[in-house]
Amino acid sequence: MFMKITCTSILGLLLMLSACSQPVGIVPEPVKLTLASGHYILDSNTTLLFLNVAEDDDIRDYAPDFILRYFGLSLAVSAEPEWERVPNLNAIVFHKNADANPQLGSEGYSLTVSDREVYVEANTGAGFVYALQTLYQLAPADVTAKKPERIPLRAATIVDYPRFEWRGNLLDVSRHFFDMEYIKKHLDVLALYKINKFHWHLTDDHGWRIEIAKYPKLTEIGAWRVDRSDVPWLEGEPPKEGEPATYGGYYTKEQIREIVAYAAQRNIEVIPEIEIPGHCSEILASYPEFACDTFNYYVQIGPYWPPKAIMCGGNDRVIQFFKDVVDEIVELFPSEYIHIGGDEALKGNWETCAKCQQRIKNLQLANEEELQSWMIREVEQHIRQYGKRIIGWDEILEGGVSSSATIMFWRGWMGDSVIIKAAERGNEIIMAPNSYCYIDYYQADPATEPQPAIGGFLPLQKVYAFDPVYESFPVAAIPFIKGGQVNLWAEFLFVPENVEYMLLPRLLALSESVWSPKAGKNWEHFVDKLPAQKKRLAALGYNYCDRIALITDEPKPAETAE
Ligand code: ACM
Numbered sequence: 001m002f003m004k005i006t007c008t009s010i011l012g013l014l015l016m017l018s019a020c021s022q023p024v025g026i027v028p029e030p031v032k033l034t035l036a037s038g039h040y041i042l043d044s045n046t047t048l049l050f051l052n053v054a055e056d057d058d059i060r061d062y063a064p065d066f067i068l069r070y071f072g073l074s075l076a077v078s079a080e081p082e083w084e085r086v087p088n089l090n091a092i093v094f095h096k097n098a099d100a101n102p103q104l105g106s107e108g109y110s111l112t113v114s115d116r117e118v119y120v121e122a123n124t125g126a127g128f129v130y131a132l133q134t135l136y137q138l139a140p141a142d143v144t145a146k147k148p149e150r151i152p153l154r155a156a157t158i159v160d161y162p163r164f165e166w167r168g169n170l171l172d173v174s175r176h177f178f179d180m181e182y183i184k185k186h187l188d189v190l191a192l193y194k195i196n197k198f199h200w201h202l203t204d205d206h207g208w209r210i211e212i213a214k215y216p217k218l219t220e221i222g223a224w225r226v227d228r229s230d231v232p233w234l235e236g237e238p239p240k241e242g243e244p245a246t247y248g249g250y251y252t253k254e255q256i257r258e259i260v261a262y263a264a265q266r267n268i269e270v271i272p273e274i275e276i277p278g279h280c281s282e283i284l285a286s287y288p289e290f291a292c293d294t295f296n297y298y299v300q301i302g303p304y305w306p307p308k309a310i311m312c313g314g315n316d317r318v319i320q321f322f323k324d325v326v327d328e329i330v331e332l333f334p335s336e337y338i339h340i341g342g343d344e345a346l347k348g349n350w351e352t353c354a355k356c357q358q359r360i361k362n363l364q365l366a367n368e369e370e371l372q373s374w375m376i377r378e379v380e381q382h383i384r385q386y387g388k389r390i391i392g393w394d395e396i397l398e399g400g401v402s403s404s405a406t407i408m409f410w411r412g413w414m415g416d417s418v419i420i421k422a423a424e425r426g427n428e429i430i431m432a433p434n435s436y437c438y439i440d441y442y443q444a445d446p447a448t449e450p451q452p453a454i455g456g457f458l459p460l461q462k463v464y465a466f467d468p469v470y471e472s473f474p475v476a477a478i479p480f481i482k483g484g485q486v487n488l489w490a491e492f493l494f495v496p497e498n499v500e501y502m503l504l505p506r507l508l509a510l511s512e513s514v515w516s517p518k519a520g521k522n523w524e525h526f527v528d529k530l531p532a533q534k535k536r537l538a539a540l541g542y543n544y545c546d547r548i549a550l551i552t553d554e555p556k557p558a559e560t561a562e
């Protein structure tokens, strides 16, 4: 019998051929990817089928929403517990294992795309979230831009799970404030690249960003500064007498809950950071009685270095303040960790403050570093009463720290001995060394970059070279390394487009550093995968840097803006 050749079948064939010619490039690179010939055609008749997935599992809402937004298809959802796998059923099947598959762990998935069905197996909802991100990348790169009626998904078998449990990103919302809409957009792109920790830097000299009922002035006063957005960051001058403070904002408790839930649906845990005891001009502007001195503190504008503001370590009300803040924070964030800052706390005020010196004497502390450690221990004990743990920047090691604290290593110039010593003491470590992870640095020659950055040079290739486990680490230290993250400080990021430009595509490089097996990483392959990724990001409305500077492209010092 002759095949009847119709326009539709020719179109279908062309669609297949064009899809076949597109390279498949998944970021982060999966553990095991086997491509097969053929495609599954996703269309409006496809059903989403949930097997052994609880009624209230987030994935039941997330999967149809994701497919509508990214593929443009509104799909029917079905849950038939007695369902047996029927050949030729047009379905994406999400099958939660009744008995956990140990290989997949708590975030892994296996995904089989054949011409008959898409079949996902996972132990958890997190695995399904990640299977969807991968599925998106098996579709043509222009799928979101074009939203065709029939979408070919490349046939493949994938088994995938992360190398590290901590795959994070810090976003500073103090130096510039980003609204709810942007935070959600930011979380979406984190999820796309299988990042599971959103480190929300909510407090700093330039603005307090979270509603705290017991201390209303934090948001009445501390969230607002005189607006200098019309001049470059470095030119932001201190406020003049009587100038109104109009730049800023904060998240209400209700908004925080909304973000936490939105993130959870994407397998992202939100870790709040409350800075103790430094980086606190905004607190002292709101509650001057918490300072060591009578200086007229104000919510900072523009560059603030050295950051002299510090909470008085000799004032019991300061300790109570942080405990009270913790009491409200723990109600909002289900995360196991609370980040207590601890970085760059200059202690000049403590040296000359009678109350601080009295505390040092009473507690027989050796110096101001130990006073900081004492303060942090006080707050840590309070946090532990809630069954939670602290993370602090690596400076918290300086005056001694309990082994239950998790250390976030950022000062790359300190070398690896600090990390090794902490791990030997039993502290867990999260790696965010500035030399590999500070994506507020330039990613290409400042002379040709479209927006100013804080300085430094961190090209995509260097982020790609990041490995949270340094070769110099002794074997015994390795289990203490929880993973890594990229940090995005926002001094120079006035608007969301600036944030996205610095984040993308360096986030993609980080994702392979923390998700993919070490042996699965390959820079050239990664670069080959980028054009399709950028197409998707553009269709989703993200700004990104389109140049791929190499480590060897470092501009001569005279050319940098530092
Ligand atoms: C930091 O960059 N001060 C943690």
Ligand code: ZN
Residues within 6 Å of the ligand: 291, 292, 311, 312, 313, 314, 315, 349, 350, 353, 354, 355, 356
């Ligand atoms: Zn003091």
